[in-house]
Amino acid sequence: LPQHLASLAATAQEETWQSRQQLQAQRQEMARLQEELSRARQDGERWASALQRAQREALEREATRGAEQARQQELIRDMKKRLLELLREKDALWQKTEGIDTPVPSPVPRDPGLCARCHKDFRLLSRRYSCRWAVREWGLALGQCREGSALTSCSLSRLCQGKVCHSCSMDMGKHGRCCLICYQQRHLQAT
Numbered sequence: 001l002p003q004h005l006a007s008l009a010a011t012a013q014e015e016t017w018q019s020r021q022q023l024q025a026q027r028q029e030m031a032r033l034q035e036e037l038s039r040a041r042q043d044g045e046r047w048a049s050a051l052q053r054a055q056r057e058a059l060e061r062e063a064t065r066g067a068e069q070a071r072q073q074e075l076i077r078d079m080k081k082r083l084l085e086l087l088r089e090k091d092a093l094w095q096k097t098e099g100i101d102t103p104v105p106s107p108v109p110r111d112p113g114l115c116a117r118c119h120k121d122f123r124l125l126s127r128r129y130s131c132r133w134a135v136r137e138w139g140l141a142l143g144q145c146r147e148g149s150a151l152t153s154c155s156l157s158r159l160c161q162g163k164v165c166h167s168c169s170m171d172m173g174k175h176g177r178c179c180l181i182c183y184q185q186r187h188l189q190a191t
Contacts, residue, residue: 117168117179129161131179 113122115128122128169177178186 115163115165115168117164117181120165120168122163122165127166129166129169129177129179130163131177131182132167 120126164179168180
């Protein structure tokens, strides 16, 4: 009996020692996993802050690009206007040096980058149309001027001399497209 009790005590001690070893191994494993979890959380916070910073920088770049693009478009419009002014001044000086006393009055100047009717900005792929009737009448008026007859203000007021967008023009079949103003004037004259 004492030997049996001694062997039971030895096996119990052995089992407790093994359970302590397993408990210690599990604690070490738990400590290692907690350390990995804390490192993963730190990495997640770093990546989240990097993502927020990248998004903020992208928004700032987009805002800067939009402002720069608007500034460049305004600069292009100003340069077009200045170019037209310089061309008119050159024509006036040329007429003065050539001794031309009565210059042909030009129609109201319009921005070539805008529709003459709705003032829509022509883009790269926007379709713009010259009024075919206005071009035809302008050629007839210039022919009359070369023959010696003077242009009247009434005949010049009928000429639109503008480029119009697709929605502000009318399709006239084989004659091409014309602006709505000339189309309406033609139909009033026809009736």
